[in-house]
Amino acid sequence: MYIIIFNEKNGGVNLSYLKVQNLSIQFPGVKALDGVSFEIDKGECVAFCGENGAGKSTLGKIVSGVYTKNVFDITGTIIFKGEERDFKNTREAEELGIEMVHQELNLFNEMTIGENIFMNNFPNKAGIVNFEQMYNEAKEFLREMDLNVDPKVKIKDLTVSQSQIIEIVATLSRDPELIIFDEATASLTNKEIEILFNIIKRLKAEKTTIIYVTHKLEEIFEICDSVIILKDGQFVEKKYLDGTIKKDDIIEGMVGRKLEKMYPDRPSEKKINEIMKIMNWNVLDHLVPEKKLVDNVSLNINSGEILGLYGLVGSGRTELVMSIFKGDKEYASGEIYIDNNKVDINNPACAIEHGISLITEDRKENALVLLRSIKENIVLASLKKHAKYGVIDEKEELNTVNKYMAKLQVKAASIDQLVMNLSGGNQQKVVISKWLINEPNILILDEPTKGIDVGAKAEIYQILRELADQGIAVVMISSEIPEILGVSDKIAVMRDGEICTLLNAEEADEDKLIKYAMGR
Amino acid sequence: MILLEKIQCENKGFEWEKYASLIGLLVLVVVGIILNPSFLNPQNLMNILRQNASAGFLAIGMTFVILTAGIDLSVGSFLGFSGVVLALLIPHTGVFVAIIITLLLGALIGISYGWFITDFNVPPFIATLAGLSALRGIALVASRGGAVPVSNMFLIKMGVYKINPLVSLLISAVIVLYIIYNYNSKRNNNLIETIFIVLGISCFSYIIYSVGGLNIQVFLFLLAFGIFWFLLNKTVFGREVYAIGGNLEAAGLSGIKVKKDLILVYVMSATLATFGGILTAARLGTGAPNVGTGGELDAIAAVVIGGTSFSGGIGNLSGTFIGVLLMGVLKNVLSLYGVSSNAQMIFKGLIILIAVIIDTQLKHKNA
Numbered sequence: 001m002y003i004i005i006f007n008e009k010n011g012g013v014n015l016s017y018l019k020v021q022n023l024s025i026q027f028p029g030v031k032a033l034d035g036v037s038f039e040i041d042k043g044e045c046v047a048f049c050g051e052n053g054a055g056k057s058t059l060g061k062i063v064s065g066v067y068t069k070n071v072f073d074i075t076g077t078i079i080f081k082g083e084e085r086d087f088k089n090t091r092e093a094e095e096l097g098i099e100m101v102h103q104e105l106n107l108f109n110e111m112t113i114g115e116n117i118f119m120n121n122f123p124n125k126a127g128i129v130n131f132e133q134m135y136n137e138a139k140e141f142l143r144e145m146d147l148n149v150d151p152k153v154k155i156k157d158l159t160v161s162q163s164q165i166i167e168i169v170a171t172l173s174r175d176p177e178l179i180i181f182d183e184a185t186a187s188l189t190n191k192e193i194e195i196l197f198n199i200i201k202r203l204k205a206e207k208t209t210i211i212y213v214t215h216k217l218e219e220i221f222e223i224c225d226s227v228i229i230l231k232d233g234q235f236v237e238k239k240y241l242d243g244t245i246k247k248d249d250i251i252e253g254m255v256g257r258k259l260e261k262m263y264p265d266r267p268s269e270k271k272i273n274e275i276m277k278i279m280n281w282n283v284l285d286h287l288v289p290e291k292k293l294v295d296n297v298s299l300n301i302n303s304g305e306i307l308g309l310y311g312l313v314g315s316g317r318t319e320l321v322m323s324i325f326k327g328d329k330e331y332a333s334g335e336i337y338i339d340n341n342k343v344d345i346n347n348p349a350c351a352i353e354h355g356i357s358l359i360t361e362d363r364k365e366n367a368l369v370l371l372r373s374i375k376e377n378i379v380l381a382s383l384k385k386h387a388k389y390g391v392i393d394e395k396e397e398l399n400t401v402n403k404y405m406a407k408l409q410v411k412a413a414s415i416d417q418l419v420m421n422l423s424g425g426n427q428q429k430v431v432i433s434k435w436l437i438n439e440p441n442i443l444i445l446d447e448p449t450k451g452i453d454v455g456a457k458a459e460i461y462q463i464l465r466e467l468a469d470q471g472i473a474v475v476m477i478s479s480e481i482p483e484i485l486g487v488s489d490k491i492a493v494m495r496d497g498e499i500c501t502l503l504n505a506e507e508a509d510e511d512k513l514i515k516y517a518m519g520r
Numbered sequence: 521m522i523l524l525e526k527i528q529c530e531n532k533g534f535e536w537e538k539y540a541s542l543i544g545l546l547v548l549v550v551v552g553i554i555l556n557p558s559f560l561n562p563q564n565l566m567n568i569l570r571q572n573a574s575a576g577f578l579a580i581g582m583t584f585v586i587l588t589a590g591i592d593l594s595v596g597s598f599l600g601f602s603g604v605v606l607a608l609l610i611p612h613t614g615v616f617v618a619i620i621i622t623l624l625l626g627a628l629i630g631i632s633y634g635w636f637i638t639d640f641n642v643p644p645f646i647a648t649l650a651g652l653s654a655l656r657g658i659a660l661v662a663s664r665g666g667a668v669p670v671s672n673m674f675l676i677k678m679g680v681y682k683i684n685p686l687v688s689l690l691i692s693a694v695i696v697l698y699i700i701y702n703y704n705s706k707r708n709n710n711l712i713e714t715i716f717i718v719l720g721i722s723c724f725s726y727i728i729y730s731v732g733g734l735n736i737q738v739f740l741f742l743l744a745f746g747i748f749w750f751l752l753n754k755t756v757f758g759r760e761v762y763a764i765g766g767n768l769e770a771a772g773l774s775g776i777k778v779k780k781d782l783i784l785v786y787v788m789s790a791t792l793a794t795f796g797g798i799l800t801a802a803r804l805g806t807g808a809p810n811v812g813t814g815g816e817l818d819a820i821a822a823v824v825i826g827g828t829s830f831s832g833g834i835g836n837l838s839g840t841f842i843g844v845l846l847m848g849v850l851k852n853v854l855s856l857y858g859v860s861s862n863a864q865m866i867f868k869g870l871i872i873l874i875a876v877i878i879d880t881q882l883k884h885k886n887a
Binding site: 325326347348349351352358360365366367368369370371372376379380381383384387390391392394434 | 754755756757759760762763766767769770771772773774775776777829833834
């Protein structure tokens with residue numbers, strides 16, 4: 001391969017607008033990128049695809065100056081607009097027009113939308129901010145993006161997906177030339193996804209170069225021109241989406257094999273028993289106590305099958321399961337029966353004793369202790385099981401950890417590796433291991449495949465099916481319709497805090513689910 | 521389990537950041553010897569340990585508190601408070617009952633901290649700041665501003681009693697043998713660490729032998745250190761402390777009774793500080809209301825020098841142990857060199873700053 005340097009004089013050969021050569025990064029215990037080389041044209045919209053830990057986000061973070069050579073063990077070169085760049089920080093990248101929209105929100109909750117948008121460059125005279133001008137400009141800018149929101153609203157009053165859109169808009173206000181989206185749609189509802197895609201289409205028309213990191217392959221075909229596939233930190237191939245490339249081709253590149261099937265077969269015979277009954281469950285909003293987040297929900301949960309709980313973000317699914325598991329007496333009321341006995345759950349420890357495990361939606365916020373090791377995280381919910389008189393039986397602990405790491409195929413350098421250094425899919429496997437150790441009768445999972453690649457997704461579906469076959473009641477909350485349809489035996493749809501229908505998997509289809517969820 | 525890049529992991533080489541405070545301590549010792557060779561006098565070395573035993577008690581409790589991302593600012597005041605309470609009680613109740621009442625009182629104050637922090641959402645900084653002021657005030661009022669003398673023989677002995685050198689040596693030998701045995705039988709054991717510990721214990725045994733016995737206060741500190749090291753590293757409670765400091769929300773959702781643990785941590789800190797106060801009163805022979813002023817800052821410094829993260833979840837007691845020694849040696853070296861205690865504070869400030877800068881820099885490199 002030879003280098004074509006971009007140069008206005010040579011007729012503006014646009015190739016290698018961004019050129020990455022032999023890029024590697026070494027994290028403690030894991031080589032996250034290993035000799036990656038590729039080129040991107042100006043105005044191209046390219047997707048980064050790969051399994052968890054393939055290095056997609058890491059790559060984006062190096063290009064945008066988040067990971068820098070003075071702090072991290074990075075080798076290789078990045079050539080942007082014909083010059084070798086060695087960013088010391090994100091600001092240097094921003095000055096050249098490289099911006100990254102991160103998966104995590106970087107907004108100031110107590111400040112308004114307008115202030116967040118102009119955080120880097122408040123319109124001011126001698127340091128005194130001209131708020132009127134700022135809000136006018138913000139309003140104008142939001143209108144350009146087809147967003148009809150008041151820039152004086154504080155971020156804390158927005159939903160997660162609205163905030164995510166504001167984050168994107170705030171980034172765009174700095175007028176980037178190259179923008180990197182990291183799993184931008186992971187927490188967006190369909191409505192906001194549409195807004196985002198319109199924004200991206202406009203950016204493409206303006207010849208802005210876009211790198212789109214995602215797990216959702218459907219999205220790639222909708223908006224991207226090409227796709228760069230990574231696997232285990234290595235570059236696999238770059239494909240142009242000219243119509244001949246199919247989803248399976250990309251998956252094959254990502255997992256290094258043909259994914260036989262995404263969803264496990266449903267068993268022909270199932271042993272179903274009613275195990276848990278939720279009666280007249282109500283949950284009030286912590287902030288607005290007159291508002292009901294969950295409205296008189298009654299639901300039967302059976303062992304031996306997977307119940308899919310579908311609904312739009314904000315329909316009360318998470319609040320329903322969280323309030324049951326936490327025993328949130330102040331804001332929740334209703335009755336719970338397990339094996340026909342009324343039970344009183346006061347706290348998570350109590351729920352665990354009753355055989356319930358809850359895998360929460362946000363693994364970094366409320367499932368993992370990122371600073372601690374895999375070992376410590378895996379046994380965190382079952383410490384008493386691994387102890388005698390309060391002293392940990394280290395041998396027993398080691399056995400359990402090794403067993404579950406093998407069972408769920410957690411990829412890590414060692415069991416002492418910090419969880420923060422694992423990829424999303426492996427983190428999720430650690431969370432699932434942690435809850436399986438308790439051998440629950442009822443396993444509730446809230447968006448278990450959020451931000452996880454297809455390979456790991458298929459593995460998780462397989463695990464859920466096996467658990468159901470073993471006689472566990474599995475409840476899976478999800479916003480992804482294909483997943484709900486592919487995995488569940490029964491599907492409950494929630495809307496505005498109520499369960500509006502309960503369908504058998506055979507009678508459900510995408511239209512029906514959307515119809516019930518939207519109330520149309 | 522699929523092992524990735526195992527080789528690279530092992531080739532990481534010597535982990536400097538893990539031993540930064542130990543290296544700092546050794547450098548300080550060398551400097552001490554150069555400045556004044558009498559630093560090496562066994563009696564001087566034993567004195568360092570004896571004078572810092574009660575500070576050690578504060579630092580043990582503080583380590584647990586900081587690991588949960590909390591803070592206890594009142595431990596210094598506890599030294600004055602419990603000394604005065606004990607000295608006032610002894611004439612009425614006798615020494616044993618007085619010690620028990622004082623300890624219970626300390627534990628009770630710890631419970632109240634925990635209660636304010638968990639049920640009323642008072643930040644630990646504020647709850648214990650209130651304690652810092654109130655306890656010192658009580659000590660001053662109760663003692664009418666002056667030291668309360670203690671003439672009880674048992675307590676005086678708790679200051680000066682020496683455990684027979686032969687018994688002490690026997691204990692050391694058993695510990696060394698246990699460590700060597702452990703090294704052979706367990707996986708993943710660190711050779712450097714083992715060598716250092718064995719060397720340390722050997723030197724310590726020599727010191728005990730030279731000064732004619734192990735001071736009871738030093739013994740109690742080492743014993744407490746051992747017990748709480750075990751508690752932190754080998755028990756369910758210890759794991760829960762790390763988890764609470766690392767991610768409070770996740771800890772709660774994992775079924776950990778966060779409130780109970782937090783209260784327990786503050787009870788431990790308060791009780792250990794009370795015990796430190798009793799030892800100080802024994803060593804000084806009086807219950808002095810002003811003793812331990814600023815002691816909380818020394819304890820925090822020792823914990824932080826030992827590598828415990830101020831935001832919780834990371835750190836260990838062995839680091840704190842070195843931190844306590846480092847602070848003690850620093851004070852001693854400066855005193856031997858003739859630096860006034862006022863000027864010593866300047867050095868203390870610098871050492872804390874340097875220690876934390878080294879720590880954050882080394883950790884950052886490996887993040």
